[in-house]
Amino acid sequence: MxxxxxxxxxxxxxxxxxxxxxxxxxxxxxxxxxxxxxxxxxxxxxxxxxxxxxxxxxxxxxxxxxxxxxxxxxxxxxxxxxxxxxxxxxxxxxxxxxxxxxxHPPPWKPEHHPWSLFGMFERTGRQVVEVGGDVRSVLHIVGSLVSVLTNVIRRPRCLRLPSVATQFDRVCIGAVPIVMLMSFLIGAIIAQQGGFYLRQFGAEVYVVDLSGVLVLREIGVILTAIMVAGRSGSAFTAEIGSMKMREEIDALHVIGLSVTEVLVLPRLLALIIAMPILTFLSNLAALFGAGLISWIYLDIAPRVFIQLMKAAVTPETLMVGIVKAPFMALIVGLVACVEGMKVSGSSESLGTHTTLSVVKAIFMVIVVDGLFAIFFSSIGI
Structure with missing residues (x-):
């Protein structure tokens, strides 16, 4: 043929x-x-x-x-x-x-990693090296921030107030509805569950103390930080990562602009200003939810709830949660910006680092909250 x-x-x-x-x-x-x-x-x-x-x-x-x-x-x-x-x-x-x-690309074969003691040590070592790299990256951005802030103090005009205002609108004002809604539900759940178990001992009135102290000291700030990490932290990573993919970061270096001054500082300032405000609003929403459930489920009138709340909490109780908020914001912002800078030129890398940003930020928020709890306990607050 x-x-x-x-x-x-x-x-x-x-x-x-x-x-x-x-x-x-x-x-x-x-x-x-x-x-x-x-x-x-x-x-x-x-x-x-x-x-x-x-x-x-x-x-x-x-x-x-x-x-x-x-x-x-x-x-x-x-x-x-x-x-x-x-x-x-x-x-x-x-x-x-x-x-x-x-x-010619070889056919794909799934990798089989049989368990071994040396393999476990190797994976542990690699993870330790990665953690060290993350710490070094965070310290690099912190040092750059100190340098930029020194320049801003000497020349206040270098501070990009329109960028700070824009980021504040997105981080704070745009997050108020979801933060207050989630806090309201969490406060209601705490009051309902606390009242359900305390009622068995005839001590349901102490649900006011439980809700007030727990919300103002721990739940309000932690819940707000977690939602900010999932909402704003992931957005920061995605924005900076997409700019890295489109080589806009390199363009800023070429024209002589500081990436920290243009991208990182406005986001961190907006986050640090927004977190105490969001934490305060979160506390109000959670206490409102707890009071509403106490009235409906436990027959504690709003007037009685407010009187008991005044006796249970002090200004120091409120300030414990508010003081934590700026530090939580700094951690979320630094982790988000570091992960954004680590994005390479693929969409897979962008998705991976956005996910890592949220996970690492939430982990660090919980660790720092534990350290604050130890600190305040040691000084008697």
């Missing part, structure tokens, strides 16, 4: 001799004849398992496209059990075919 291409540019003939088959390839197998070459190979009849000799001695031209087609054709036949051998190939063409075969 012989198949002729238009203008006799590329040719291929298939001859059978017992169990052996011979395929003669001739003409110019280049990108200009790619459609013809595809039709030539597609028109070949299906060969049974055996041996196929491909005669390439009559080739007058071969480029990467032709070499790839021949390589793919051989791979398809060998997958079906046909042994393929190339004969009469010029040294230059043989080099091209070898290069195409070398660069």
């Amino acid at each position: 012989t198949i002729h291409a238009a203008q006799d540019v590329a040719r291929a003939s298939l001859e059978k001799d017992g169990d052996s088959t011979r395929l003669s390839v001739a003409g110019r197998w280049t990108i200009h004849n790619s459609e013809t070459m595809e039709s030539l190979l597609a028109g070949m009849e299906r060969l049974p398992a055996g041996r196929l000799h491909v005669d390439l001695s009559q080739l007058t031209g071969l480029d990467t496209a032709g070499a790839w087609l021949l390589h793919r054709y051989r791979g398809d036949l060998e997958f079906r059990g046909v042994r393929v051998e190339f004969d009469g190939l010029r040294p230059t063409y043989a080099t091209l075919l070898e290069e195409v075969e070398r660069l």
Whole structure:
């Protein structure tokens, strides 16, 4: 069987001799004849398992496209059990075919990691190195912030107030509804669950003390920080990461602008200002939810709830949660900006670092809250 291409540019003939088959390839197998070459190979009849000799001695031209087609054709036949051998190939063409075969991606195989003690030590060591790199990156941004703040104090005009106002609108004002709604629900749940168990001992009135102290000292600020990390921290990472992908960060360096001054400082200032406000509003919403449930579920009138709340909490109780808020904001902002700067040039990297930003920020918020709890307990507050 012989198949002729238009203008006799590329040719291929298939001859059978017992169990052996011979395929003669001739003409110019280049990108200009790619459609013809595809039709030539597609028109070949299906060969049974055996041996196929491909005669390439009559080739007058071969480029990467032709070499790839021949390589793919051989791979398809060998997958079906046909042994393929190339004969009469010029040294230059043989080099091209070898290069195409070398660069062909290997089939994907799932990695199997059998458990071993040394493997566990290795993974632990790698994680420790990654943590050290994160700490170094955070310290780098902190040092850069100190330098930028020193410059801002000397020249206040360097502070980009419109950027700070824009970020404050997004971080604080835009987050008020969701923060207050979640806090209201959490406060209501605390009051309901506390009243349910305290009622068994006839001490349901102490649900006011429970709600007031727990919300003002811990729940309000932690809940606000977690929601800010998931909402604003992820947004910071995605914004800076997308700018890194589009090489806008490099453009800022080229034109002589400080990335910390333009991108990091306005976001951190807006977050530090917004967190105490959001924490205070979160406290109000949570206490309102606790008071509403106490009235409906425990028959504690609002007037009585307020009187008991005044006796249970002090100004120091409120300030414990408010004092934590700026530190939580600083942690969330630093982690978000560091992860944004680590984004590489792919969307997968952007998604990975956005997820890591939220996870690391929430983890650090809880750790810092525990340290604050130890500190305030040690000084008797």
